[in-house]
Amino acid sequence: MYSSELIKGTLKTIVLKLLSESDKMYGYEITQKVKELTAGKILLTEGALYPTLHAMEAEGILTAEAVNVGNRIRKYYSVTKTGKKIAKEKVNEFEDFMNTMIFLLGLKPKIG
């Protein structure tokens, strides 16, 4: 697990990227997928994730659909057309930022 300050500001980018690649996902599913893909190095907390999902829905970046699964409720989120554009921009910006940081921190370059 990384120090919390390191991950700050990357939540939206991660969520938008994952949602852009799948038809729809629900909150809990996102936390598990990120945990799995990062081998537990990035753990999204619900207190950060849910408010962010609500905010992105309010901004028109995501649409939500509540579904009953057995007796439980799931809220599936999908990326809107606007959201897909923003997702690409965020990923591109992050890539650019990493290149800048690689130079600034004197690391060996890696994204080509």
Added chain:
Amino acid sequence: MYSSELIKGTLKTIVLKLLSESDKMYGYEITQKVKELTAGKILLTEGALYPTLHAMEAEGILTAEAVNVGNRIRKYYSVTKTGKKIAKEKVNEFEDFMNTMIFLLGLKPKIG
């Protein structure tokens, strides 16, 4: 200039890395050096930088020395032994984090 949320959490890492490479630097000098090295893509604000420098000094990561230059005051900061260790840890952690993000966001790998 990157969106502010992207840069969040990287300030200490940047400052510690720069200070580790030089004997000593003062706050304004750090802002200018980062601006120069990143071609203006990362601009450190004074409201973020100075409190962080004070905090790191209080934590024993940095030592400060006030110097009169003409009629102006400069506060030179140096990294302590503890600080150098933390600087290395932070840079290593950031490199690891970037690799994780590269995988998670499906980017082409770059740090080798």
Added chain:
DNA sequence: TTATATACCTAATATTCTTATGTATATAAT
């Protein structure tokens, strides 16, 4: 029957940054 996993949510608090403001000297431009 107790713990863990699934699945949502919010509120108080903490952290960190932005924005704005203040002080003061030095220098370049009009």
Added chain:
DNA sequence: ATTATATACATAAGAATATTAGGTATATAA
């Protein structure tokens, strides 16, 4: 001369985002 910009420090109010902790509820494994 005077105005703008650069140098150089600092803090304080507010915004944004995350942590921590708590709440509700069902399903399943121990």
